[in-house]
Amino acid sequence: MTLFDQVSQGIIEAMKAREKERLDALRNLKKSMLEARAAKGAGSELTDEESLRLISKLVKQGRDSAEIYKGQNRIDLYEQEMGQVKILEAFLPRQLTGEELTAVVKSIIAREGASSLREMGRIIGIATRELAGKAETREIAEKVKILLS
The missing domain is CATH 1.10.1510.10 (Uncharacterised protein YqeY/AIM41, N-terminal domain)
Structure with missing residues (x-):
């Protein structure tokens, strides 16, 4: 359905x-x-x-x-x-906690081999697609920025 x-x-x-x-x-x-x-x-x-x-x-x-x-x-x-x-x-999937989001973003960064803030946009795009409905783009962007800096 x-x-x-x-x-x-x-x-x-x-x-x-x-x-x-x-x-x-x-x-x-x-x-x-x-x-x-x-x-x-x-x-x-x-x-x-x-x-x-x-x-x-x-x-x-x-x-x-x-x-x-x-x-x-x-x-x-x-x-x-x-x-x-x-x-x-009630129609949305369960939202990720801060720790879960950090773990997922770390795995995406490692998988993609990103190491600098120059690649932030690409990583945010990938993470946003993978985490659709599970986390807000703003939260994803904050985590990516922290982890890449």
């Missing part, structure tokens, strides 16, 4: 259980997936990898919005946004 199918099934379950917050989050996700699919072209489906990238992007946007709401002392909107983020995170 693809991620798109899982989201569609989740919408049906949320409607039956009358879970408004979950239903809203899943409908927004499905809308974003349909828009991304339409942008790819007629008749093309989103791969699970593309769906994971989209969900990661939506989670990041949700967290950013929540922080803005918190800064403006809008706790009601902050809690609503964080609730939707938690629902979306």
Whole structure:
């Protein structure tokens, strides 16, 4: 079952259980997936990898919005946004811890034979593809920079 199918099934379950917050989050996700699919072209489906990238992007946007709401002392909107983020995170693979990320990045650096900051961009690109959905690009870039310097 693809991620798109899982989201569609989740919408049906949320409607039956009358879970408004979950239903809203899943409908927004499905809308974003349909828009991304339409942008790819007629008749093309989103791969699970593309769906994971989209969900990661939506989670990041949700967290950013929540922080803005918190800064403006809008706790009601902050809690609503964080609730939707938690629902979306359920579709993402488990995020790597700092130690796990360091170990994976070290192995990529060793495998590729990188030794200087000049190769940072190439290593970040490889690591981002290999760790899609498991770590944010920003965190990967920080680890690569630390390990190469």
